[in-house]
Each structure stands twice: as structure tokens, then as C-alpha cells.
Amino acid sequence: MKTSKTIAALLGLTCVCVTPLLAKEGEVASPASKTISGSVKEGQAKVQIAILLDTSSSMQGLIEQAKSELWSIVNTFNSAHKNGQAPYVEVALYEYGKQSLNSESHWQRCIVPFSRDLDQISEELFKLNTNGGEEYCGAVIQRAVEDMKWDEDPNTYKAIFIAGNEPFTQGPVNVTESCQAAKKKGVYVNSIHCGNQQAGVQGGWNIGPVVAGGSLLTIDHNAAVAHIDAPQDKIIIQLNVELNKTYIPYGKMGAQYQTRQTTQDANAISKSSSGAHVKRAVSKASQNYCNVSWDLVDACKQEKFDWSTVKEDDLPEAMKKMTVEERKVYVAENAKQREAIQEKIRKANEERLAYIAKVRKELAGEGKNTLDKVVVETVKKQAAERGYSFQK
Structure with missing residues (x-):
């Protein structure tokens, strides 16, 4: 069946936690979320990342990478600073391209609106399963742009990560227009193609980066993530x-x-x-x-x-x-x-x-591109463009 996608939930800093309203498969989730507690310090910057996961049949390898490398991506922001203090991070999680999802919503659902609850994000990743469906990138990007309350500050790091290997232009929603809408809100659109770069370009996966200033990334979604055992x-x-x-x-x-x-x-x-x-x-x-x-x-x-x-x-x-x-x-x-x-x-x-x-x-030169590597490198580069710094 069709292959695909993406990422793993990431990050957070400081204590501003939200409890989202979740949708069951086949239902449309409300983008609303209830802030439980937590206060933002004066001058404290924000980070917003929406992760769009394709859960069609060939996606299992990528989901396994996401489960494994969630915490690597989260830890990217452990040493981040802007305005002299750590930013706080919000993450949204979507799935799309699965047959059991709602056809009226173009086979997609919001799993978690912008949230700070890392245990919940991990829990939802481990619940994910796959089956055949239609992968409409333009539709899910449009929904993420319209549903989420993106910060209005142009210097806030805001990004969408979407991955897969079916043509990027599939579906009833024009993907170029979706990416243009993202750009208007200052949101990077990063596309992760599961395969080689040439095939990704041929499938239109460079449209998001070209239109919205993101990056075209390629990974081997079936590769096992290598771990170096350390005495600690x-x-x-x-x-x-x-x-x-x-x-x-x-x-x-x-x-x-x-x-x-x-x-x-x-x-x-x-x-x-x-x-x-x-x-x-x-x-x-x-x-x-x-x-x-x-x-x-x-x-x-x-x-x-x-x-x-x-x-x-x-x-x-x-x-x-x-x-x-x-x-x-x-x-x-x-x-x-x-x-x-x-x-x-x-x-x-x-x-x-x-x-x-x-x-x-x-071991320089060994290893393949996997989810954690490409996302961590991209996040650091793009956030630096918006004034965030990372300790080396």
C-alpha cells in the first residue's frame, strides 16, 4: 500500500501544560485545549511544532523510529535559549492517510492539539497502527495551519514536519496553497521523504520547502536507529x-x-x-x-x-x-x-x-539518516534563524 510518514513528538521546557480534547478514529477533533496551569515568564520565547504522521500501510517502520527517537528530539531543546532564558515548547500531533479515518475530513485527525504533556504524546505514538488509505498532504497541512493557534510573533519558531513517500500533491486540496497559508503565519513546512532525494523531488516533496522556506529531508524509514551503549x-x-x-x-x-x-x-x-x-x-x-x-x-x-x-x-x-x-x-x-x-x-x-x-x-562516516538525525539538525538550524541559540 502507500507508504509514509513522520515524526515524533517532541520537546518542552518550563511548566505550561495543556490537556487536549482527543478525537477517536473517524471523528474530527476540536483544536481547543484547556490550559491546566503554569505561567510564562516575561520575555520568555515560545516554540511551536506540528507533527503530521502518515499511518497508511507501509508506515510501520517510520512509526517505530518515532517511538524510539521521540526523546532525542525532545532533548534538542534542553540547552536552547532566547532572550536569556529557555523557551517553552508546544507540540501538536496529527495522523492522516489511514482507511479507518473519516473520509469527510480527507482521512485525517488531530490526535493532540498544541500540548506540553510528553507522556501523552508518547502514549499516543505507541497506540498508532496502520492500514491502507489515501495520503492527502495538502489537506492535512491546511488543517494544521487553520486549526492550531499559531503565535503571531514573527520571531517565534513555528514549524510543520510531514513525511511520506507518495506524491505530495495527492488529494483535493492544493498543496501549494496550503504551504502559502503556512508561510503567511511564519510557519516552516519541512517535508520528510522516505526514500532518496531524487524520488522525493519527482513526487513534489520539495514544494513545501520551496514555498514555505522549510527543508526537504530524506530518511531510510526502515532503518534501525543505532544506539551507542555508554557506561553512564x-x-x-x-x-x-x-x-x-x-x-x-x-x-x-x-x-x-x-x-x-x-x-x-x-x-x-x-x-x-x-x-x-x-x-x-x-x-x-x-x-x-x-x-x-x-x-x-x-x-x-x-x-x-x-x-x-x-x-x-x-x-x-x-x-x-x-x-x-x-x-x-x-x-x-x-x-x-x-x-x-x-x-x-x-x-x-x-x-x-x-x-x-x-x-x-x-566511527565517522557510518550510519544512515534516520528520523531523529534529520529533525534535530533541521530544528536547530531553523530556530537559530529566529534568534534561538543552542549550547554546544
């Missing part, structure tokens, strides 16, 4: 186990979301051959990973957090009999432990990256 890997994984103990679920969904956290840890471990479990742990030690909607430690860091609004029934058993002051102390102790563990993970990761850089230098 085991240390980081053990620290992640300790890190999880510092989370304090609260609210009606707290326990469920904590279970989701451990499930996504397990999903990453299932991709350990690509190092996904290590990279996820590194993400959890960064500003990217924020759970203000269900974790008291993250929630208490918010300026408008009010203990009086937290009901006893919404607390874990260990905290129900505590006074408010005792609860504050308990949360503060967990916050301190978390910060110490996260710092250990960051330090171990610095040593890990230095080790990997050394090994890669010795």
Missing part, C-alpha cells in the same frame, strides 16, 4: 527509578497519570536497543518534563497554586491525615530530592554525551 546508561536508568518515587499524584486523575508515567517508561524500555529509555530519563531531568496537572511537586511551583483548593479526597493516603503545614513540608522534601536526582542525571548525561561523541568520531 545504567546509572541514568537507576536514577530514573529513584526519580519516579518523588512524584506525588493528586486530583481525580493523579493515580491514573502516575500509572501512565510508568507505562511510558516501560514503552521506552521496549525500545532500549535505540537507547530510548536512557533518553527519556534525560528528558525527565529537564524543564521539558512538567506534570503540573497531577503532580503536587510540579503544581506547587506555580505562582497561583492554592493549597486551600486541594481537597483531602484528592490527596494520596499518606497525606490525608497531615496538616496543611505538614503537607507543605512533605512536598518540599520531595522537591528537594527530585532536584538532587535530576542534577545527578544531568551530570551523568554530560559524561555520556562526551563518551558518545568520542565513539562517533572514531
Whole structure:
């Protein structure tokens, strides 16, 4: 059947989390999203990325790359800065080209509107399945441009990533017009062709980059992502186990979301051959990973957090009999432990990256283009054009 596509969810920094309204297959999702909590600092820049995934039959290899390399892409922004501080990142996730989707919406749906919930994005990626369908790039680009609330600041980094190998011009919506609409909003359109560049150009995959200033990227979507084992890997994984103990679920969904956290840890471990479990742990030690909607430690860091609004029934058993002051102390102790563990993970990761850089230098010239590599390189280049800097 038709092949295709794309990316993996990425990024985040600071604690501005949203809970999206999801659509089932065959339904049209609302682009609306509810901001749970979190405040943006004065002068803090934003990053917005929409990821458009083709889930037609031949797409399984690319989906596997996306599952494996989500955390590599997320970690791209761990060291990003603009206006002297880290930007906060919003990600939207779409799928298209699958037969079970709604024909009236041109075989596409919004899985997650702009969101900061990395566990949810990981969860949705692992739910994805494929079957035959029609891949209409122009239609899904149009929808992403129109649905999402793109930032009006021309210096905000805004990008669409769409991948596949069927002709880019298929479908009832003119893809050039869709890309022109993206350009008007200052949105890069990056196309990822699964195959060689010549075939990509012949299939029109260069239209997005030409019209909207993005990049034409090519990958081997069936290649296994290579992982370089480092001595620090085991240390980081053990620290992640300790890190999880510092989370304090609260609210009606707290326990469920904590279970989701451990499930996504397990999903990453299932991709350990690509190092996904290590990279996820590194993400959890960064500003990217924020759970203000269900974790008291993250929630208490918010300026408008009010203990009086937290009901006893919404607390874990260990905290129900505590006074408010005792609860504050308990949360503060967990916050301190978390910060110490996260710092250990960051330090171990610095040593890990230095080790990997050394090994890669010795293996220079080896390896194929895979999803993480082309997306990370493109994001850094385009964000730099908008004034974002990355530590080397």
C-alpha cells in the first residue's frame, strides 16, 4: 500500500501544560485545549511544532523510529535559549492517510492539539497502527495551519514536519496553497521523504520547502536507529527509578497519570536497543518534563497554586491525615530530592554525551539518516534563524 510518514513528538521546557480534547478514529477533533496551569515568564520565547504522521500501510517502520527517537528530539531543546532564558515548547500531533479515518475530513485527525504533556504524546505514538488509505498532504497541512493557534510573533519558531513517500500533491486540496497559508503565519513546512532525494523531488516533496522556506529531508524509514551503549546508561536508568518515587499524584486523575508515567517508561524500555529509555530519563531531568496537572511537586511551583483548593479526597493516603503545614513540608522534601536526582542525571548525561561523541568520531562516516538525525539538525538550524541559540 502507500507508504509514509513522520515524526515524533517532541520537546518542552518550563511548566505550561495543556490537556487536549482527543478525537477517536473517524471523528474530527476540536483544536481547543484547556490550559491546566503554569505561567510564562516575561520575555520568555515560545516554540511551536506540528507533527503530521502518515499511518497508511507501509508506515510501520517510520512509526517505530518515532517511538524510539521521540526523546532525542525532545532533548534538542534542553540547552536552547532566547532572550536569556529557555523557551517553552508546544507540540501538536496529527495522523492522516489511514482507511479507518473519516473520509469527510480527507482521512485525517488531530490526535493532540498544541500540548506540553510528553507522556501523552508518547502514549499516543505507541497506540498508532496502520492500514491502507489515501495520503492527502495538502489537506492535512491546511488543517494544521487553520486549526492550531499559531503565535503571531514573527520571531517565534513555528514549524510543520510531514513525511511520506507518495506524491505530495495527492488529494483535493492544493498543496501549494496550503504551504502559502503556512508561510503567511511564519510557519516552516519541512517535508520528510522516505526514500532518496531524487524520488522525493519527482513526487513534489520539495514544494513545501520551496514555498514555505522549510527543508526537504530524506530518511531510510526502515532503518534501525543505532544506539551507542555508554557506561553512564545504567546509572541514568537507576536514577530514573529513584526519580519516579518523588512524584506525588493528586486530583481525580493523579493515580491514573502516575500509572501512565510508568507505562511510558516501560514503552521506552521496549525500545532500549535505540537507547530510548536512557533518553527519556534525560528528558525527565529537564524543564521539558512538567506534570503540573497531577503532580503536587510540579503544581506547587506555580505562582497561583492554592493549597486551600486541594481537597483531602484528592490527596494520596499518606497525606490525608497531615496538616496543611505538614503537607507543605512533605512536598518540599520531595522537591528537594527530585532536584538532587535530576542534577545527578544531568551530570551523568554530560559524561555520556562526551563518551558518545568520542565513539562517533572514531566511527565517522557510518550510519544512515534516520528520523531523529534529520529533525534535530533541521530544528536547530531553523530556530537559530529566529534568534534561538543552542549550547554546544
